[in-house]
Amino acid sequence: MxxxxxxxxxxxxxxxxxxxxxxxxxxxxxxxxxxxxxxxxxxxxxxxxxxxxxxxxxxxxxxxxxxxxxxxxxxxxxxxxxxxxxxxxxxxxxxxxxxxxxxxxxxxxxxxxxxxxxxxxxxxxxxxxxxxxxxxxxxxxxxxxxxxxxxxxxxELEFSFEDTVFTTGDPALVYDYLYRADLWPERLPHVSRLDLKEDPAGQNTGGRDTAGRDTAGRDTGGGGEPRVQVMAMDTRTADGSVHTTESVRVCFAPDRIVYKQTTVPALMTAHTGSWTITPAGDGAAVTSRHTVILDPGAVERVLGPGRTVADARTYVQRALSANSTTTLRHAREFAEATARG
The missing domain is CATH 3.30.530.20 (START domain)
Structure with a gap:
């Protein structure tokens, strides 16, 4: 060279x-x-x-x-x-x-x-x-x-919030559920479509057991290097509307996934977040965190005349929190049901 x-x-x-x-x-x-x-x-x-x-x-x-x-x-x-x-x-x-x-x-x-x-x-x-x-x-x-x-x-435009659930299930299974976003359309009621591709260079790794494989037995590269995922997803909110987002995720097995939406819904100019798993008592706390910057010029166009940035904050937090909490609960149920056999 x-x-x-x-x-x-x-x-x-x-x-x-x-x-x-x-x-x-x-x-x-x-x-x-x-x-x-x-x-x-x-x-x-x-x-x-x-x-x-x-x-x-x-x-x-x-x-x-x-x-x-x-x-x-x-x-x-x-x-x-x-x-x-x-x-x-x-x-x-x-x-x-x-x-x-x-x-x-x-x-x-x-x-x-x-x-x-x-x-x-x-x-x-x-x-x-x-x-x-x-x-x-x-x-x-x-x-x-x-x-x-x-x-x-x-x-006024930027804010963060978290949702957390506690589980007695295996943290590795919780991580695998969050990592295997390609299965979310089958597993989560608010995800109607998800296209996912992983880092083609294979230089990153995520969702590993001690053999360097995820729970589906796929080789994830080994060596502790984070794996990068790029995904496009259609999600439904509580009011029935469907939003298309595109994201890049960096997966730090066995306890953290961070992401950035590269295509965001109309009310936002930026949205980043994370999924983290931390020991808590006899189990683990699983937390979804969001940080958002609102687009003030889109508020009335999306929510209607007379609506304010405060209304947009409430709307966005409610929508994101509802979907994140649903994902957290399903991840918990997956881990605990697997443990019960």
Whole structure:
């Protein structure tokens, strides 16, 4: 494997918000799946003052990629530099920086620079990376601008909530039920269709027993690497309406699945969530968590004239909670019934 040429890109945008507000969005990488369309999930691997090491799952060029990066944070200079430690082909190496420049109390300039090399300096790889960087950079810059310019109203639009059930069943069976989303149309009354495909590279793993297989006996890759799933699903809500969503899930066997909806219902601009299984007394607590950002412009169009963001919060939480609770209860019943034989 040889790499030679380094390619440079710069993208920028003017934001009608204070520079420190803009910097805060860039610095808070844990919230990026909610903030940026390409980002699916972020795991902190290390944290020290002014630096962090993270693993990111994100969509790029129509594929789900994962890489490990180190970031250096400079809150005084309003700069964040980053360098990938382990890149995903066709990227051989990548780094860059975010810089925020103040142009007054409520105007700032945000720039995002990348430098990268392609594996074997392959022209097709260079084109793929350039296209992905251009597309994702423009998307991320636009998202920062929109969020920063929302100001305090973001707090009204973004909210999180959880639902939990307790089970005495085998936690591994609960995980398998949540992991085997391909079976949900047969198992769950609110799921009418679900198309699922797993990471074609086989570099991730989920739903494993100690032999590296799920309860259906399928080889899941072994080695403890999370498995990535991409799925499209039609769900019915209590009022009978059907919503089509598309999601990317990262499955951390044996106790956690995180996901991001890449296509969301009309009332939302972002929706991320997780399924977690934790020991509790003589059994396990199984929790579904949702974080949502509402689209204020869609409220009256979807719910009717005169309806408010508060109405939308209630509607969305009720709908998501009802379906999640149904899934949790069925997972519990599956695990406990299996234990009874």
């Amino acid at each position: 040889t790499t030679t040429d380094t390619y440079l890109t710069t993208h920028g945008i003017t934001v009608l918000a204070p520079a420190r507000t803009v910097y805060g969005i860039i610095a808070d990488v844990a919230d990026w799946p909610q903030r940026f369309a390409p980002n699916v999930h972020v795991e902190h691997l290390e944290r020290t003052p002014g630096a962090e090491r993270i693993r990111i799952w994100a969509t790029a060029g129509g594929e789900v990629k994962s890489w490990t990066s180190r970031r250096e944070l400079d809150p005084h200079g309003l700069r964040v530099t980053f360098r990938q430690e382990l890149s995903a082909p066709p990227v051989a190496a990548m780094g860059g920086e975010w810089t925020v420049t103040s142009h007054g109390d409520h105007v700032s300039r945000l720039e995002l620079r990348h430098d990268f090399r392609a594996v074997d300096d392959d022209p097709a790889g260079v084109r793929w990376i350039t296209s992905a960087v251009d597309r994702n950079s423009e998307s991320e810059l636009a998202a920062v601008k929109a969020l920063a310019e929302l100001g305090d109203s973001l707090g």
